[in-house]
Amino acid sequence: DCTVIIWNAQVGLQVGETLKGHTDRVTSVAYSTDGQYVVSGSADKTVRIWNAQTNLQVGESLKGHTDIVTSVAYSPDGQYIVSGSRDTTVRIWNAQSGLQVGETLKGHTQCVTSVAYSPDGQFVVSGSYDRTVRIWNAQTGLQIEKILQGHGGYVTSVAYSPDGQYVVSGGLTPNSSHRGIAPTMIIWNAQSYLRGEEPFQSHTNRVTSVAFSPDGQYVVSGSQDKTVRIWAAQTGLQVGKPLEGHTYSVTSVAYSPDGQYVVSGSEDDTVRIWNTQTGQQAGKPLKGHTYCVTSVAYSPDGQYVVSGSWDKTVRIWNAQTGLQVEKLKGHRKKVASVAYSPDGQYVVSGSYDKTVQIWNAQTGLQVGQPLKGHTDEVTAVAYSPDGQYVVSGSNDKTIRIWNAHTGLQTKESLNGHTYGVCSVAYSPNGQYVVSGSSGGSVRVWNTQTGLQVGEPLQGHTDWVTSVAYSSDGHHVVSGSCDSTIRIWSTQRSGHGHDPSPSVYTPPSGAILPYSYHIPLPPGISLGHIDNRGWLCSQDGELILWLPPWIRGGFRDKFQIYTIPADAVNSALTVDWSNFAYGMKWTDCWDSTCIAMSNSK
Numbered sequence: 330d331c332t333v334i335i336w337n338a339q340v341g342l343q344v345g346e347t348l349k350g351h352t353d354r355v356t357s358v359a360y361s362t363d364g365q366y367v368v369s370g371s372a373d374k375t376v377r378i379w380n381a382q383t384n385l386q387v388g389e390s391l392k393g394h395t396d397i398v399t400s401v402a403y404s405p406d407g408q409y410i411v412s413g414s415r416d417t418t419v420r421i422w423n424a425q426s427g428l429q430v431g432e433t434l435k436g437h438t439q440c441v442t443s444v445a446y447s448p449d450g451q452f453v454v455s456g457s458y459d460r461t462v463r464i465w466n467a468q469t470g471l472q473i474e475k476i477l478q479g480h481g482g483y484v485t486s487v488a489y490s491p492d493g494q495y496v497v498s499g500g501l502t503p504n505s506s507h508r509g510i511a512p513t514m515i516i517w518n519a520q521s522y523l524r525g526e527e528p529f530q531s532h533t534n535r536v537t538s539v540a541f542s543p544d545g546q547y548v549v550s551g552s553q554d555k556t557v558r559i560w561a562a563q564t565g566l567q568v569g570k571p572l573e574g575h576t577y578s579v580t581s582v583a584y585s586p587d588g589q590y591v592v593s594g595s596e597d598d599t600v601r602i603w604n605t606q607t608g609q610q611a612g613k614p615l616k617g618h619t620y621c622v623t624s625v626a627y628s629p630d631g632q633y634v635v636s637g638s639w640d641k642t643v644r645i646w647n648a649q650t651g652l653q654v655e656k657l658k659g660h661r662k663k664v665a666s667v668a669y670s671p672d673g674q675y676v677v678s679g680s681y682d683k684t685v686q687i688w689n690a691q692t693g694l695q696v697g698q699p700l701k702g703h704t705d706e707v708t709a710v711a712y713s714p715d716g717q718y719v720v721s722g723s724n725d726k727t728i729r730i731w732n733a734h735t736g737l738q739t740k741e742s743l744n745g746h747t748y749g750v751c752s753v754a755y756s757p758n759g760q761y762v763v764s765g766s767s768g769g770s771v772r773v774w775n776t777q778t779g780l781q782v783g784e785p786l787q788g789h790t791d792w793v794t795s796v797a798y799s800s801d802g803h804h805v806v807s808g809s810c811d812s813t814i815r816i817w818s819t820q821r822s823g824h825g826h827d828p829s830p831s832v833y834t835p836p837s838g839a840i841l842p843y844s845y846h847i848p849l850p851p852g853i854s855l856g857h858i859d860n861r862g863w864l865c866s867q868d869g870e871l872i873l874w875l876p877p878w879i880r881g882g883f884r885d886k887f888q889i890y891t892i893p894a895d896a897v898n899s900a901l902t903v904d905w906s907n908f909a910y911g912m913k914w915t916d917c918w919d920s921t922c923i924a925m926s927n928s929k
Contacts, residue, residue, distance in 0.1 A: 333358055333369050335381060345384040350377055357400045361407040366424070368410050370398030376412050378424065388427045393420055400443045404450045404467070411453050411467075413441030419455050421467060431470040436463055443486045447519070448493045454519075456484035462498045464519065479515050495519055518566060531567065532558065532812050538581045538795040539808035542588045545799040547605075548806055549591050550814055551579030557593050559605060562804070562816065569608045574601055581624045581795075585648070586631045592648075594622030600636050602648060612651045617644055624666045628690070629673045635690075637664035643678050645690060655693035659686055666709045670733070671716045677733075679707035685721050687733065697736045702729055709753040709764075718776075720762050722750030728764055730776060743774050745781045752795045757802045765793025771807050771817065786817055 333348035333355055353372035360367055366387065367379045376391035376398055396416035403410055409430065410422045419434035419441055439458035446453055446467070453465045462477035462484055482501035489496055496517045534553035541548055547568065548560045557572035557579055577596035584591055590611060591603045600615035600622055620640035627634055633654065634646045643657035643664055662681035669676055675696065676688045684699035685707055705725035712719055718739065719731045728743035728750055748768030755762055761782065762774045771786035771793055791810035798805055805817045 331355060331371070331373075333367065333379065335367065335384065348379050348384050348386070350386050350390070351375070353397075356398060359402050361403045361424070362405055363407055366403075366407070368401045368403060368424075370401040370412055370414075372397040374398060374414075376401055376410065376422065378410070378427070391422050391427050391429075393429050393433070394418070396440075399441060402445050404446045405448060406450055409446075409450075409467070411444045411446060413444040413455055413457075415440040417441060417457070417459075419444055419453065419465065421453070421470070434465050434470050434472070436472045436476075437461065442484060443488075445488050447489050448491060452493075452519075454487045454489060454496050456487040456498050456500070458483045460484060460500070462487055462496065462517065464496070477517050479517075489519070493519065516565065532556065534578075535791070535810035535812055536794065536808035536814055537579060537810075539806050539814055540583050540795075540797050541799045541804075541806055542584050542605075543586060543800055544588060545801055545804070547588075548814060548816070549582045549584060549605075550808055551582040551593055551595075552812075553578040555579060555595075557582055557591060557603060559591070560814070562799070562806075572603045572608055572610070574610050574614070575599070577621075580622060583626050585627045586629060590627075590631075590648070592625045592627060592634050594625040594636055594638075596621040598622060598638070600625055600634060600646065602634070602651075615646050615651050615653070617653045617656070618642070620663075623664060624668075626668050628669050629671055633673075633690070635667050635669060635676050637667040637678055639663040641680075643667055643676060643688065645676070645693070655690070657688050657693050657695075659688075659695050659699075660684070662706075665707060668711050670712045671714060675712075675716075675733070677710045677712060677719050679710040679721050679723075681706040683707060683723070685710055685719060685731065687719070687736070700731050700736050700738075702738050702742075703727065705749070708749065708751055711754050711762075713755050713776075714757055714759045718759075720753050720755060720776075722753040722764055724749035724767075726750060726766075728753060728762065728774065730762075730779075740779050743779050743781070745772055745774075745785075746770070751792055752807075754797050754805075756798050757800060763796045763798065763805050765789075765796045765807055765809075767792045769793060769809070769811075771796060771805065771815075773805070773819075788815055789813065 331351045331353060335344045337344050351371040351373050355369050355371050357370040358367060365381055367381050369377050374394045374396060378387040380387050394414040394416050396414055398412050398414050400413040401410060408424055410424050411419060413419050417437045417439060421430045423430050437457040437459050441455050441457050443456040444453060451467055453467050454462060456462050460480045460482060464473040480500040484498050484500040486499040487496060496519045497514060499514045532550065532552040532554050536550050536552050538551040539548055546562055548562050549557060551557050555575045555578060559568045561568055575595040575597050579593050579595050581594040582591055589605055591605055593601050598618045598620060602611040604611050618638040618640050620638050622636050622638050624637040625634060632648055634648050635643060637643050641660045641662060641664060644653055645655040647654055660678065660680040660682050664678050664680050666679040667676060674690055676690050677685060679685050683703045683706060684701055686699050687696045689696055703723040703725050705723050707721050707723050709722040710719060717733055719733050720728060722728050726746045726749055730739045732739055746766040746768065748766045750764050750766050752765040753762060760776055762776055763771060765771050769789040769791055773782040775782055789807065789809040789811050793807050793809050795808040796805060803819055805819060807815050
């Protein structure tokens with residue numbers, strides 16, 4: 330209505346007369362630091378200053394913009410005003426004289442949506458529809474060389490942190506998982522840009538594995554983008570450059586007990602060890618597996634590394650020399666997950682043969698009989714902190730806890746997931762288990778009662794491939810095929826209530842205190858392949874049956890959208906981006922498939 334109104338924040342009543350003068354809608358208002366003045370920007374292309382005590386306009390309107398003024402802000406000392414406009418420019422004004430200071434700040438190529446001063450008044454930050462965030466020297470009017478790029482859509486808001494170290498920007502980013510637009514926030518290290526440092530980019534593909542460092546200060550992640558990355562758990566900023574060397578997707582990562590090294594496994598059939606201080610690979614790749622390495626873990630003393638593979642074997646390596654120590658054979662199908670017991674005497678493995686097996690880490694011999702009970706592939710295993718129990722997750726949607734000595738299941742299966750379980754981990758005190766599923770949810774379970782604690786932790790939009798507790802049990806980290814890493818606090822209200830989420834989002838790698846979930850459009854749902862080979866919609870409707878020799882060609886983690894016949898022009902859409910075909914047949918070749926075909 331072209332007016333500005335001042336309100337009493339305590340009682341909600343209007344203070345004084347309405348501030349009138351603008352001839353078109355008012356788009357932005359801000360107080361001076363001392364509260365004596367108010368500045369406003371308007372679609373009438375002007376900026377106006379008002380006395381907050383008398384409600385009268387101070388001086389003439391500030392004119393210069395050639396289109397709508399979208400954002401205004403005072404400098405910390407109250408001497409200057411910055412304004413952004415749809416004319417793609419930023420202007421700085423002397424608040425006393427009303428005159429423009431210096432040249433117009435030009436660089437944005439579309440509407441400037443938001444402007445803000447740094448706490449020391451030395452810099453101005455601006456966001457724009459051109460998807461960029463720019464920092465300007467408020468004295469010279471020159472743009473800092475590095476443009477902050479990361480938003481996939483409009484940047485709608487910018488602000489400095491109170492210490493001036495960081496800039497936060499909000500905007501809209503296309504969301505490929507949901508074929509829509511997702512609200513996102515990115516936190517930038519403003520100081521690194523002022524020093525001319527290159528920003529570190531985050532994962533560009535699905536996150537497959539995450540783990541906390543022993544001291545809880547860092548998080549390591551592996552991704553289908555072939556890299557391993559280390560992050561500061563408190564700030565969400567990437568530490569150093571990506572650890573590069575793998576030639577195919579990284580499937581699993583783990584820290585050494587002293588935090589000095591990280592081990593990674595990959596679809597390139599190798600295991601690699603990295604020095605976390607230098608970011609360099611320690612020694613040569615550990616070679617021996619003949620198929621994708623799916624899981625890796627350090628022994629408690631840091632002397633050995635265990636790995637599981639689609640070649641159906643579990644292997645133990647000397648972490649110092651890189652030599653293979655043991656080759657554990659027994660599983661009839663792919664090994665999906667491995668873990669050491671707390672005392673380092675045993676190794677547990679889970680397999681697509683639906684069993685869990687415990688091995689003597691010294692002799693390489695199987696201990697007792699396979700643990701049977703799951704009705705579908707076992708995808709994840711972990712030892713309890715005291716070594717008395719083993720937890721397993723499966724594509725049968727259940728979690729089971731086993732007595733590690735007797736091999737017996739201790740209680741009823743933990744039921745609740747509506748999709749296959751992809752990952753499991755024990756809390757440091759052994760009282761809780763956290764699990765992630767292909768439905769995108771994270772759940773916490775009480776190991777004594779077998780009951781789910783609170784509501785599922787929602788936020789991921791794709792498979793949750795990895796979960797882990799911090800060493801103090803105060804946080805849970807989860808990695809997902811949606812390319813994000815989320816940290817959940819278990820302390821906000823205790824385990825009896827929903828943990829609060831944070832999220833790392835590409836491409837900035839920033840940590841956010843909250844995240845958004847954008848629902849799928851009506852009629853569209855996530856699909857999955859059940860244990861009989863049927864491609865099913867979310868509600869269980871059978872869409873397409875895949876023969877056994879075709880199912881093997883699918884990678885384990887992929888995204889499918891199913892659209893019922895009465896929706897979206899009666900179309901059926903399947904994402905085949907990870908399907909191996911044509912000359913790519915070698916990516917999924919399995920001799921058992923050939924044998925099966927020959928026997929027909």
